[in-house]
Amino acid sequence: MRTEGGVGAETRPSERSAGGWALEVELAGLRLANPTVLASGVLGTSASLLARAASSGAGAVTTKTLTLHPRRGNPNPVVVELDTGLLNSMGLPNPGLEPFLPEIRAYRSSGLRSPLIGSIWALNSEEASTMASMIQEAGANAVELNVSCPNASKDELDTIGSEQLVRELVEAVRRSVSVPVFVKLPPLHWGLTKLAGAAVDAGADVLVATNALRGMAIDVRARRPILSGITGGLSGRALKPVALRAVYELYGEFGDEIQVVGVGGVQDWRDAVEYLLAGASAVEIGTALIYRGLSVFRRVASGIEGYLREEGFHSVEEIVGAARRG
Numbered sequence: 001m002r003t004e005g006g007v008g009a010e011t012r013p014s015e016r017s018a019g020g021w022a023l024e025v026e027l028a029g030l031r032l033a034n035p036t037v038l039a040s041g042v043l044g045t046s047a048s049l050l051a052r053a054a055s056s057g058a059g060a061v062t063t064k065t066l067t068l069h070p071r072r073g074n075p076n077p078v079v080v081e082l083d084t085g086l087l088n089s090m091g092l093p094n095p096g097l098e099p100f101l102p103e104i105r106a107y108r109s110s111g112l113r114s115p116l117i118g119s120i121w122a123l124n125s126e127e128a129s130t131m132a133s134m135i136q137e138a139g140a141n142a143v144e145l146n147v148s149c150p151n152a153s154k155d156e157l158d159t160i161g162s163e164q165l166v167r168e169l170v171e172a173v174r175r176s177v178s179v180p181v182f183v184k185l186p187p188l189h190w191g192l193t194k195l196a197g198a199a200v201d202a203g204a205d206v207l208v209a210t211n212a213l214r215g216m217a218i219d220v221r222a223r224r225p226i227l228s229g230i231t232g233g234l235s236g237r238a239l240k241p242v243a244l245r246a247v248y249e250l251y252g253e254f255g256d257e258i259q260v261v262g263v264g265g266v267q268d269w270r271d272a273v274e275y276l277l278a279g280a281s282a283v284e285i286g287t288a289l290i291y292r293g294l295s296v297f298r299r300v301a302s303g304i305e306g307y308l309r310e311e312g313f314h315s316v317e318e319i320v321g322a323a324r325r326g
């Protein structure tokens with residue numbers, strides 16, 4: 001392990017519940033009180049919202065993806081609610097990295113235990129390196145390199161699927177920070193293991209699977225796409241089987257070298273346990289927060305604990321990847 005992620009308050013000794021079922025997990029050296037993580041883009045836009053997620057039971061929190069320069073994002077409409085999930089074409093709106101750094105510092109000085117993962121989107125190695133150093137300096141416990149935003153512009157979207165670019169970006173981040181490097185992947189089928197392999201070779205510590213799936217919706221009366229960005233990222237329930245398959249494949253291919261985090265459609269403990277069994281060491285939660293509120297973190301965590309107890313396990317680690325072992 002190349003990292004020194006387990007620093008500060010996150011390295012408290014394991015806290016086992018009275019029955020002996022521990023929810024605590026280690027992710028690239030970071031200690032999480034339970035395996036639920038706030039996904040990027042949903043709530044992580046300020047220190048106070050990150051803190052609310054952590055106080056509501058998230059084992060770790062991820063910031064909204066930040067870019068070096070401010071981005072306005074797409075004009076409205078940017079969200080369509082579907083019966084199977086949510087389509088969004090936000091387009092990475094954010095104030096730019098520098099103005100956001102005080103939010104990271106404020107979160108870190110709040111005393112909350114849940115590690116903070118800083119999400120960044122960079123267009124080249126130089127940007128990636130600068131941003132990663134700045135975000136680590138501000139106190140982020142890990143950097144999540146987003147190479148999979150479904151709402152980037154056409155040119156930017158070329159990152160998705162470009163092994164060479166992913167390799168360069170991950171190498172640049174790896175060289176610039178000592179905290180763990182997470183790489184957030186798209187829900188590709190063909191090419192996913194090659195793209196992930198480039199990230200692993202370049203020194204990533206954790207693979208996060210997956211970002212939203214590109215989709216669209218059409219207004220039949222207006223006879224045109226509903227989203228201003230035409231296409232958007234599909235998240236929520238419809239994404240779960242796709243992201244679950246990605247986790248299972250990545251764990252099978254790289255599980256001996258690297259940890260995987262599952263994200264896509266986690267609404268309850270069953271969804272989370274499926275991801276753990278497929279090979280995820282933790283799960284990120286996004287869309288479910290919009291429909292079910294912040295109590296999702298505690299409900300999912302206590303449901304996982306109940307499952308461990310009922311099935312006779314004593315730690316989350318015991319079930320990670322169990323579906324591959326039969």
Ligand SMILES: Cc1cc2nc3c(=O)[nH]c(=O)nc-3n(C[C@H](O)[C@H](O)[C@H](O)COP(=O)(O)O)c2cc1C
Pocket residue numbers: 039040041042064065086088090092119146149184210211212234235236237239263264265266284285286287288
């Ligand atoms: C409104 C919205 C905004 C998002 N913004 C980001 C983002 O800035 N960066 C990122 O990596 N993922 C972003 N995502 C994707 C989520 O982090 C997550 O990968 C995806 O939604 C699947 O998880 P879920 O089904 O639990 O939402 C966003 C998702 C939604 C719904």
